[in-house]
Each structure stands twice: as C-alpha cells, then as structure tokens.
Amino acid sequence: MITTTGLTKVYRSRGREVTALDGVDLHVREGEVYGVVGQSGAGKSTLIRCVNLLERPSSGTVTVAGQDLTALAGRGSRAGADLRKARSRIGMVFQHFNLLSSRTVQSNIELPLEILGVSGKERERKALELLDLVGLADKAKAYPAQLSGGQKQRVGIARALAGDPKVLLSDESTSALDPETTRSILQLLRDLNQQLGLTVLLITHEMEVVKTICDSAALMKGGRVVESGTVSEILATPGSELAAELFPVGGEASGPDRTVVDVTFHGEAATQPVISQLSRTYNIDISILGAAMDTVAGKQVGRMRIELPGRFEENVVPIGFLREQGLQVDVADTKTAAPADALLKEGAK
Numbered sequence: 001m002i003t004t005t006g007l008t009k010v011y012r013s014r015g016r017e018v019t020a021l022d023g024v025d026l027h028v029r030e031g032e033v034y035g036v037v038g039q040s041g042a043g044k045s046t047l048i049r050c051v052n053l054l055e056r057p058s059s060g061t062v063t064v065a066g067q068d069l070t071a072l073a074g075r076g077s078r079a080g081a082d083l084r085k086a087r088s089r090i091g092m093v094f095q096h097f098n099l100l101s102s103r104t105v106q107s108n109i110e111l112p113l114e115i116l117g118v119s120g121k122e123r124e125r126k127a128l129e130l131l132d133l134v135g136l137a138d139k140a141k142a143y144p145a146q147l148s149g150g151q152k153q154r155v156g157i158a159r160a161l162a163g164d165p166k167v168l169l170s171d172e173s174t175s176a177l178d179p180e181t182t183r184s185i186l187q188l189l190r191d192l193n194q195q196l197g198l199t200v201l202l203i204t205h206e207m208e209v210v211k212t213i214c215d216s217a218a219l220m221k222g223g224r225v226v227e228s229g230t231v232s233e234i235l236a237t238p239g240s241e242l243a244a245e246l247f248p249v250g251g252e253a254s255g256p257d258r259t260v261v262d263v264t265f266h267g268e269a270a271t272q273p274v275i276s277q278l279s280r281t282y283n284i285d286i287s288i289l290g291a292a293m294d295t296v297a298g299k300q301v302g303r304m305r306i307e308l309p310g311r312f313e314e315n316v317v318p319i320g321f322l323r324e325q326g327l328q329v330d331v332a333d334t335k336t337a338a339p340a341d342a343l344l345k346e347g348a349k
C-alpha cells in the first residue's frame with residue numbers, strides 16, 4: 001500500500017546541510033498497522049511528511065496505493081491538482097490535533113470536503129456519519145475548546161477520514177494524551193483499521209503503542225531504517241534492538257563465571273517445560289533473573305532472563321538445547337556487568 005524507495009531528504013539552511021532521510025526503503029502492506037519508532041531526530045516526522053509529499057523528498061520515490069506521488073509532484077500544469085487529489089485519499093492525524101478553534105466540531109470535519117468541493121448537504125451527512133463512527137455523535141455543535149484531549153483527537157481522526165482514505169498517517173497522535181486516553185485512541189485506530197480495512201502508518205516514540213496495535217514496525221536511526229519486519233519476526237530476531245525495547249527484561253549476573261541468557265517464548269514453544277528439561281538433562285541449577293509475559297501484536301509472548309553456572313564456552317551445549325526446542329535465545333553481554341560486579345566484590349573484600 002505504501003512503498004518508499006531510496007527516500008532521501010536533505011535540508012539546507014544557512015549554508016548547513018542536514019540529511020534527515022538517508023535512503024529509506026519502507027514497505028507497508030495493505031490493511032496493516034505499521035509503526036515507525038526511533039529517537040528524537042531520527043527522521044520519523046520527515047519520513048511521514050514525505051509519504052504524503054507535504055515535504056518534497058530530495059530523491060527517491062513514494063508510491064501509495066499504486067500511485068507514484070513523487071511523479072505527480074513533478075512539474076507540469078496538472079501536477080498540483082493531481083497531487084491534491086491523491087493526497088485527499090491519505091488521511092493524516094497530528095499530535096496537537098490541529099483543529100480550527102473558530103469552527104465547530106462538525107465544521108472542522110467538513111473542511112476537507114469543502115476544499116474538495118463537496119455540496120453542503122453531502123458534507124453534513126458525511127461529518128455526522130464520521131462523528132458517529134468516532135463516538136462523538138453528540139458533539140457536532142461543540143467547539144474544540146469545549147472538548148478533552150481525547151475527544152479532540154477523535155475529531156482529528158474523523159476529519160482525516162473525510163475523504164474516504166485508504167491510508168491513515170499518524171504523527172505521534174497519542175503523545176499529548178494520558179495513558180488511559182492513549183489506550184482508547186489506539187483502540188479506535190485498531191477498530192478503524194479492521195472495520196474499514198484502513199492501512200495505518202504511524203510514528204511514535206512509545207514502545208507501548210507498537211505493542212498495542214502494530215502488526216509491523218521499523219526502527220529508524222540517523223535517517224535510516226536499521227530494523228524492520230512484522231512484530232513476530234522482530235521478536236524472533238536474535239540480537240534485535242527493537243525486540244529488546246519492546247520486551248525488556250532486567251536482571252544482572254549474580255557473579256563472575258555465569259552465563260546470562262534471554263529466552264523468548266512464543267507459539268508452540270511457550271507450552272513446553274523447557275527450563276526443567278534443561279536442568280534435568282544437564283544437571284545444572286538455573287536461576288531466573290527476570291521474567292515478563294505480555295501480549296504483543298495480539299499474541300502472548302514471554303521472555304525470561306536466566307543464569308547458567310559457568311562461562312559461555314561451558315554452556316554452548318545447553319544453549320544449543322534451548323534453541324533446538326524452538327526458543328529464541330540471546331546470550332546477554334556479560335562482559336560489562338559480570339567483571340564489573342566481580343571487581344566491586346573483590347574491592348569490598
């Protein structure tokens with residue numbers, strides 16, 4: 001539904017150049033909720049603004065629903081009108097709602113339809129239908145200032161849906177909301193995704209958002225996508241930074257000469273008594289340093305940080321055993337934690 005190829009954006013201001021996007025290839029499938037995460041300055045906002053050509057890329061292409069928007073943005077008399085039309089099929093939701101305070105809720109939702117030249121009666125019908133869809137049927141005549149943050153965002157979402165888009169772009173749409181309201185807005189986005197078959201591309205700095213509604217995700221750093229895939233694929237990727245952030249488990253090695261291993265359980269493997277099998281088979285004592293169960297992308301996933309006696313070299317066979325059981329096993333880097341601990345203990349002695 002959305003494809004970017006080699007997307008690059010270089011900002012030039014006062015003789016300085018900033019490469020905000022550095023060759024981004026993104027593939028968002030029809031009907032999925034796709035989250036882009038990354039630290040401040042990673043290029044997330046620039047990416048989402050390039051997807052609907054609010055920002056013109058320096059190079060690369062953007063295709064939405066089979067239409068090359070970058071070609072439309074080219075020169076030529078029809079380019080502007082064609083791009084406006086294509087853009088009306090891409091809804092956008094903003095962090096700070098961007099509602100017009102002088103207009104009623106209904107009139108805010110009608111605005112994009114006015115611009116498209118839709119008749120008054122049809123605009124009203126559509127606005128009221130959308131208000132109903134987002135659960136605000138009784139707020140048509142209210143003004144934005146009379147609404148809570150969550151209600152304002154519902155209006156923002158209704159307005160984004162006015163042009164019957166196939167794609168919804170969300171720029172940190174829950175970042176200004178409290179956790180409870182965030183959950184209700186995410187649920188609304190999920191419902192719209194399922195009811196209308198809407199493809200959602202969202203950017204966020206909150207891992208909770210990805211956990212709650214995303215089917216796929218990408219991690220951006222320095223203008224590049226450094227990891228991407230379905231959430232299940234990401235969780236099953238050894239050493240994935242995104243997986244560790246989605247599913248953090250704490251716990252430090254209890255001393256030197258220990259091997260700390262993160263074991264992720266999902267699917268079939270989650271039902272097997274692997275830890276007791278491991279202990280019995282190799283006659284080793286296993287300590288659990290940390291553990292968590294959660295629902296990620298609608299599936300139960302568990303992660304456990306365990307400690308095995310002995311160095312990594314002595315645990316190659318037990319670790320291989322865990323992998324053979326279909327578990328994902330990441331050996332934590334104990335070089336930093338354990339020796340530091342050991343030194344501290346030596347010092348204390």
Ligand SMILES: Nc1ncnc2c1ncn2[C@@H]1O[C@H](COP(=O)(O)OP(=O)(O)OP(=O)(O)O)[C@@H](O)[C@H]1O
Pocket residue numbers: 011012013018019020038039040041042043044045046047205
């Ligand atoms: N209009 C602009 N002119 C010059 N530089 C810009 C402009 N917009 C963004 N940048 C720069 O591009 C880089 C990426 O910014 P961008 O806003 O896309 O990051 P982000 O990941 O969305 O960050 P945040 O989460 O803080 O919004 C930053 O270094 C930023 O300073």
